[in-house]
Amino acid sequence: xxxxxxxxxxxxxxxxxxxxxxxxxxxxxxxxxxxxxxxxxxxxxxxxxxxxxxxxxxxxxxxxxxxxxxxxxxxxxxxxxxxxxxxxxxxxxxxxxxxxxxxxxxxxxxxxxxxxxxxxxxxxxxxxxxxxxxxxxxxxxxxxxxxxxxxxxxxxxxxxxxxxxxxxxxxxxxxxxxxxxxxxxxxxxxxxxxxxxxxxxxxxxxxxxxxxxxxxxxxxxxxxxxxxxxxxxxxxxxxxxxxxxxxxxxxxxxxxxxx
Amino acid sequence: xxxxxxxxxxxxxxxxxxxxxxxxxxxxxxxxxxxxxxxxxxxxxxxxxxxxxxxxxxxxxxxxxxxxxxxxxxxxxxxxxxxxxxxxxxxxxxxxxxxxxxxxxxxxxxxxxxxxxxxxxxxxxxxxxxxxxxxxxxxxxxxxxxxxxxxxxxxxxxxxxxxxxxxxxxxxxxxxxxxxxxxxxxxxxxxxxxxxxxxxxxxxxxxxxxxxxxxxxxxxxxxxxxxxxxxxxxxxxxxxxxxxxxxxxxxxxxxxxxxxxxxxxxxxxxxxxxxxxxxxxxx
Numbered sequence: 001x002x003x004x005x006x007x008x009x010x011x012x013x014x015x016x017x018x019x020x021x022x023x024x025x026x027x028x029x030x031x032x033x034x035x036x037x038x039x040x041x042x043x044x045x046x047x048x049x050x051x052x053x054x055x056x057x058x059x060x061x062x063x064x065x066x067x068x069x070x071x072x073x074x075x076x077x078x079x080x081x082x083x084x085x086x087x088x089x090x091x092x093x094x095x096x097x098x099x100x101x102x103x104x105x106x107x108x109x110x111x112x113x114x115x116x117x118x119x120x121x122x123x124x125x126x127x128x129x130x131x132x133x134x135x136x137x138x139x140x141x142x143x144x145x146x147x148x149x150x151x152x153x154x155x156x157x158x159x160x161x162x163x164x165x166x167x168x169x170x171x172x173x174x175x176x177x178x179x180x181x182x183x184x185x186x187x188x189x190x191x192x193x194x195x196x197x198x199x200x201x202x203x204x205x206x207x208x209x210x211x212x213x214x215x216x217x218x219x220x221x222x223x224x225x226x227x228x229x230x231x232x233x234x235x236x237x238x239x240x241x242x243x244x245x246x247x248x249x250x251x252x253x254x255x256x257x258x259x
Numbered sequence: 260x261x262x263x264x265x266x267x268x269x270x271x272x273x274x275x276x277x278x279x280x281x282x283x284x285x286x287x288x289x290x291x292x293x294x295x296x297x298x299x300x301x302x303x304x305x306x307x308x309x310x311x312x313x314x315x316x317x318x319x320x321x322x323x324x325x326x327x328x329x330x331x332x333x334x335x336x337x338x339x340x341x342x343x344x345x346x347x348x349x350x351x352x353x354x355x356x357x358x359x360x361x362x363x364x365x366x367x368x369x370x371x372x373x374x375x376x377x378x379x380x381x382x383x384x385x386x387x388x389x390x391x392x393x394x395x396x397x398x399x400x401x402x403x404x405x406x407x408x409x410x411x412x413x414x415x416x417x418x419x420x421x422x423x424x425x426x427x428x429x430x431x432x433x434x435x436x437x438x439x440x441x442x443x444x445x446x447x448x449x450x451x452x453x454x455x456x457x458x459x460x461x462x463x464x465x466x467x468x469x470x471x472x473x474x475x476x477x478x479x480x481x482x483x484x485x486x487x488x489x490x491x492x493x494x495x496x497x498x499x500x501x502x503x504x505x506x507x508x509x510x511x512x513x514x515x516x517x518x519x520x521x522x523x524x525x526x527x528x529x530x531x532x533x534x535x536x537x538x539x540x541x542x
Binding site: 026029030033034036037040041043044045047048049052053175176178179182183186187190194195196199 | 296299300302303306307309310313314317318319322324444446447450451454457458463464468469470
């Protein structure tokens, strides 16, 4: 196991792209636009109906809040790191990462940090205030929510890692993360339960959006079933293991910059 | 303006035509070579209307929202085509162009850089149609789109509406992209602009189901005329005098280039970004 101290210097990358206060300010502006957009979307939909496939207005605000937390975490660590990783494969600088005495997958996954993205996650606090279910229950419910959220994050991370590992074969892949963001940004803000079966299957097992957003949100809205919880944890383990194997298989394709 | 700066305002039409031929062929070659990249972008354009069809068909189940499930499917299918055909990404690219210095070679050419961008944009749309059209057909079949209002006449009326919308949106967003000359981070501005298209343009929902104030506001702003108007023309929901009013609104300078360009000039800033960059280059 690598000690956390060894990874800590990589967090210095947070200072790389500009003064932090200004980036936080821009992060706040971004989050505000995002928040206004999503609230307006929910308002327009619920002007026409009281329930969207069994989800009330408050439930949907919770869901959008969970989506904001997940995108905040992805945007803070995994997206910038995976972008740096993709770039380093193309440039050949991935060589340096391989020579370090820490597992390459770990380093590739946390090498860059964008602290302004914490605003996205923190800003989602607003959603709880707006939502009627805020404070409906603490203790076990919150614990379950956090565990499910972590499991969901594991799955999304695994999926991103597998996508990024394709760069060992295809080299120029910057757009592929874009596609993930479009999928996650569009389909992730709506409950997975309203989609037709074929699309739901895709969004559950191929691109695991359901588990990252809908199921943790259900923990808070009280619509959770035992089967879903078990499935989430089981799938998280499967996704993590599979992506680890895929990474180790893919890294063998890397020929290096000097070879 | 120094005398050594070339005059971009009056290129000879013949030279320009020759430039367009060459540049369009090059841009087409680029998009065909990177067709994987185009396919990924097209997949991205399919996602939003796909999700919204599901959302609005769910809303319309068992209640009257003024539109049937089939009409929602048709609306978002055409919305996808119109959004693809009017799409421009330069406001996201200018920041990178300026930061990386990629703009300099474009500015050194004796032709205004907008011509390069028009070729790039049109060739992408052209190649992208190979993915968008089958996606639209599939979408219509799977979600049972209802085109009962559409006819040959509405399709013929759709052609100029779409062309004007393409020109309108391109000019507005290209002007918006120029903001990158003054601001180093334009992502927030761009995001806000996208939100305007979503709600005031009718990408999120047909304007008819939107709140009153959005509908009223949309008449005065360009977003409605670049997305919602062509969609409704294609579906046969806009005919007669309204059609001609819409055609008139689309190229109106007030809602398009004029506003942005005069705004920029009024502040005493260089008349065009091109000159400003030239000033930077000569410094």
